[in-house]
Ligand SMILES: Cc1cc2nc3c(=O)[nH]c(=O)nc-3n(C[C@H](O)[C@H](O)[C@H](O)COP(=O)(O)OP(=O)(O)OC[C@H]3O[C@@H](n4cnc5c(N)ncnc54)[C@H](O)[C@@H]3O)c2cc1C
């Protein structure tokens with residue numbers, strides 16, 4: 001007997017949640033306990049009075065599963081609002097990565113040149129290393145990281161995605 | 172400013188919320204609360220014999236009274252013992268407030284004595300949970316917990332209270348408003364109701380598929396269901412959890428549907444053209460093979476929880492609302508628009524054909540008590556007393572669902588979603604406490620009853636006249652049945668060996684014990700049980716290897732029901748074996 005796999009879609013969800021102990025565990029744990037995927041998750045306080053946080057989750061699943069994920073998130077008491085940015089229409093997604101590249105000579109020059117093309121900034125440098133800071137959509141960062149592997153990448157840190165709807169609307 | 176301890180504040184708020192009964196078991200981390208309980212008279216504490224018993228008793232109390240059940244247990248093992256009951260209540264949408272003691276806040280995380288991460292353990296089997304860190308928060312939290320447990324889709328809420336928070340004091344002056352961050356559906360959108368009524372009114376073969384949500388919604392929802400069925404002339408079936416919402420004596424009743432449901436209910440679900448799902452959740456026990464589930468019907472689904480929509484079965488018209496309110500709206504629209512009841516003659520004629528199969532018939536015996544016969548006789552002997560029936564889990568549970576008939580809601584207490592053996596006796600105890608004058612019977616199996624048998628002492632202590640009616644077939648019958656049907660009768664570990672003498676056991680606990688193995692004497696023995704003013708354990712020795720039919724085997728369609736033992740092949744393919 002084979003275990004069946006289904007075709008999946010990538011969706012970016014944003015959640016407005018109460019900023020209280022256990023909220024993140026509740027959401028992340030709900031994903032694991034129901035077998036949903038989390039590709040990335042970011043969370044930060046976004047309100048003046050520190051009572052509300054915004055969570056951005058990138059997830060994958062067949063469309064009915066995505067719909068269930070949203071409904072299951074909405075069921076959680078500290079979750080006030082869930083928006084599926086992917087469904088909501090035009091939106092921007094950004095992620096920040098720090099990329100450390102070690103090397104000397106030509107390799108180092110090439111790393112600098114590529115960083116320039118990708119508009120990555122140098123935020124730390126020694127004679128045999130750089131740390132680049134790059135911001136962009138996930139594809140851009142993926143490509144940049146892949147290229148940097150060729151020229152001496154030793155370490156990378158990524159924030160995960162945050163997103164907002166384009167135009168005046170709020171999610 | 173007047174100050175009170177956390178424990179005293181807790182008791183005050185419980186009283187304010189209308190709590191009169193708490194099911195619990197003491198221990199170090201809840202001693203301050205037990206001391207506060209000792210010094211008041213408004214709340215009755217019922218001492219169980221195991222914390223699982225406390226949680227199931229609270230479930231039984233809740234299901235039978237419609238009020239939330241309250242549990243009080245200590246930290247560590249007290250809380251972990253209660254987890255099965257919490258998970259059970261979560262699956263079956265039962266409102267519970269579970270108060271657990273916790274080690275002092277400064278000790279949390281230090282592997283202190285009897286420390287367990289109760290909030291972590293119960294996070295995904297409760298509707299919500301809290302760790303209270305300050306007695307000043309207690310009132311707000313407990314109030315919010317009651318509202319969360321009882322409103323919308325009900326469920327268990329756990330409040331973990333560290334010992335120092337129970338002892339420390341806080342001002343009782345400040346009247347904090349209850350938080351209102353929790354919203355839930357109420358009335359349905361009239362456009363959706365109009366559309367639903369139109370679909371039902373024009374259907375040639377409609378069916379009302381009802382579930383536990385109607386019981387959750389309250390007695391008014393059962394009233395509305397009866398009226399809706401009458402107005403539309405549609406047949407009614409129910410899940411295991413919804414039994415009693417529509418009277419089994421009603422003309423439109425088809426019996427339970429699903430794996431062990433009736434032939435007529437399952438065939439009608441399969442062949443209907445408009446299915447109206449009212450507070451049920453398309454459970455796998457109900458749908459059978461999904462791609463063959465009612466393939467040609469338009470499906471309307473009324474449920475208060477958006478996540479129940481399209482979870483397993485895609486529906487055409489989802490209506491997120493309280494089912495009682497939505498049915499009332501449907502009735503208003505139906506009457507307002509002066510719809511006429513359709514004759515539906517052809518549909519009922521087809522149903523009559525399915526009914527004629529007489530799917531619940533079973534081979535009779537004059538030598539042995541057939542388990543189905545035992546339930547029938549129990550029903551006949553008690554039906555005028557409007558009994559409350561709880562069950563354990565297994566064949567006896569299904570036979571009770573098939574052969575005991577319910578005419579009112581809140582009379583049927585069973586563990587459906589989690590299927591917890593050991594549920595029935597404590598649930599009966601809880602129900603009896605909530606309904607002191609009712610006849611309460613736990614229909615049990617000899618294996619299940621042993622899982623919470625210690626609760627017999629609770630019944631003795633509080634003089635609760637519960638009856639335990641054991642269909643003793645000396646097997647974990649349901650497991651044995653599956654092994655017979657799926658594993659070529661390799662009966663791996665399913666024999667109930669070394670059974671206690673249930674009559675002697677009853678007497679040891681101060682109960683009356685009755686044994687019967689003769690169908691001719693059964694009625695008298697049941698009468699003797701009912702005549703006894705006190706708890707009775709009835710060891711009903713039944714035919715040992717009866718199977719529960721009809722049955723839709725795993726992975727099969729509604730139309731592939733096994734109606735009797737002759738149709739059993741004895742094995743299944745791996746796909747079917749992998750399904751539960
Ligand atoms: C051995 C065994 C065999 C079983 N065999 C069968 C079988 O043959 N047939 C069968 O039916 N079951 C069977 N079950 C039970 C089954 O596992 C499920 O528990 C049951 O089918 C679920 O019932 P339900 O759909 O009514 O949902 P429930 O679990 O009762 O859920 C209620 C639904 O109603 C909603 N709701 C709650 N309150 C409201 C409200 N106020 N308004 C609107 N909606 C509301 C909830 O959101 C939820 O979706 C069996 C269980 C066991 C242990």
Ligand SMILES: Cc1ncc(C[n+]2csc(CCOP(=O)(O)OP(=O)(O)O)c2C)c(N)n1
Pocket residue numbers: 563564565566567568590591592615616617618619620642644646647648649650667
């Ligand atoms: C706590 C728990 N453990 C195991 C099971 C699996 N199980 C389901 S029915 C059953 C057998 C029940 O036997 P018994 O109580 O004698 O009832 P019968 O089926 O014979 O009527 C078992 C072991 C369960 N439902 N719950």
